[in-house]
Amino acid sequence: MNQIILASHGPLAQGMKESIEFFLGPTSIVCLTQTKEESGLQQEIESVLRACAGRHVIVFTDMIGGSVNQMFTRALEHHDFLLVSFMHLGLILECVLQQGNIDASMLQEMIDATKRQCLLMNEWMDQQQQDGEE
Template sequence: MANQFLIATHGRLAEGFYESVKFFNSQIENVHYLNAYVNHNDFEMEFIEKVKELSGLSLIVFTDIPGGSVNRIASKHMATFGYKVISGINLSVLLELVFSTENMNEETIERLVTSSREQLVFMNKLIEEMEGKEFTDD
């Protein structure tokens, strides 16, 4: 059974991530999202309903801010519903996980999260270092 992914964030960020995933594969059906605090004030109830809808499936929940209310709610219910939570979502790691054919066990998730930390790059510094290297390689 395919892994299921639920993106839950403050505001409409979750929907934006979802639409970006659909941009890369419009046929994808295992990605879901919840925009917190946009249409309803009881995000926790809405979250629990969505998780129940996806219960029985291998579920990974992505949240935006590790210390934020969305993540606290997701983390609060992970033992009850048996899903995994990854916080600090970015598009690179989301795409890597969603399009991976690997079994999303804890080791795989930890490896992908660790590799995603290297994807946050200060480009000015990187380009400066690369340009400096070009001149010293001759």
């Protein structure tokens, strides 16, 4: 089974978990938050990753290059997990619903599909209308 960890600056991770649980009910998703004050996040990361040793872990951080993402990137040197530098509700839902372990190749396919879902709807609707007129 996949263990999902959401980590963000501020309440984004907790909000994503709450949105997922709106659809699915209670989950085992772990949320970690970086606050403006020193929060001891690095120690929390180490503790959570040690507790998840031997499990299949996927971590989603809020943005590439941010301090939260950097801490998890450093943790890759000592822990085995997949790290995604973006939180997308549909992608996380898909991971939570996946019955078997998600490997890097499968996760990359899921990410690629997610990228295709990011659209400027105004242009998409205009294109749909144009296609309908032809």
